[in-house]
Amino acid sequence: MVQNSLADIYHNDRPALAAPVRQTALAILRAACAISVFSLAPSSAWAQDETLAAPEGEIVLTMTGNISRTNRDDMAVFDRAMLTTLPATVLETSTVVTDGTKRFDGFLMRDLLESVGAQGEVVTATALNDYVIDIPMDDFEQFDVLVATHMDGEALLPSDKGPLWIVYPRDDHAELQDIRYDYRWVWQLLELDVK
Incomplete structure (x- = not known):
């Protein structure tokens, strides 16, 4: 079923979910976190430069x-x-x-x-x-x-x-x-x- 979030897919221990799929889900989660953290960087750098x-x-x-x-x-x-x-x-x-x-x-x-x-x-x-x-x-x-x-x-x-x-x-x-x-x-x- 497609209704599960990426976090649910990664943390779910269903035997049908293969290790490569879990690794892909983890990589996507890490990338999303990195994007959200780096999107804050320009505004904080600008604030220091004011x-x-x-x-x-x-x-x-x-x-x-x-x-x-x-x-x-x-x-x-x-x-x-x-x-x-x-x-x-x-x-x-x-x-x-x-x-x-x-x-x-x-x-x-x-x-x-x-x-x-x-x-x-x-x-x-x-x-x-x-x-x-x-x-x-x-x-x-x-x-x-x-x-x-x-x-x-x-x-x-x-x-x-x-x-x-x-x-x-x-x-x-x-x-x-x-x-x-x-x-x-x-x-x-x-x-x-x-x-």
Whole structure:
């Protein structure tokens, strides 16, 4: 009869049930248990991954707003060491405030936003000198917008547009050579608020 469950078949000592059938039933039960245990693994791993590491050095960047990964209250705060864990990127481009082509080292804004689980339409960037501007999130998907930490091999300092500077790949895209984008080059970047 087919009405018995796999457990009943395995534990039933009916002489008509051959050993290979019992072994097959046991293998199916083990596989079902393994599937149910492993199906829980991603959610528990994700839960452990919801919190960022705590900064050990001076905080150079604060992120607020619609982010899912935080390390201080409802914020994500970063020191320099934490930012170096993001994938490194190099960009060579000219700017409207420097002479010639410059080499910028840093990380992509989209990688930073992904690291905190940012969801939204706009990022409000605030600089050390209280400059504030809204930047569409689409910019960071459409272009390789860099958060620069170095220019021409030298660490950016607050006295020279640092420690962080939002840099667009203006030489790679004609549309970026427009004053609307020039306003989005935030130097002395201090805070990002995702909306």
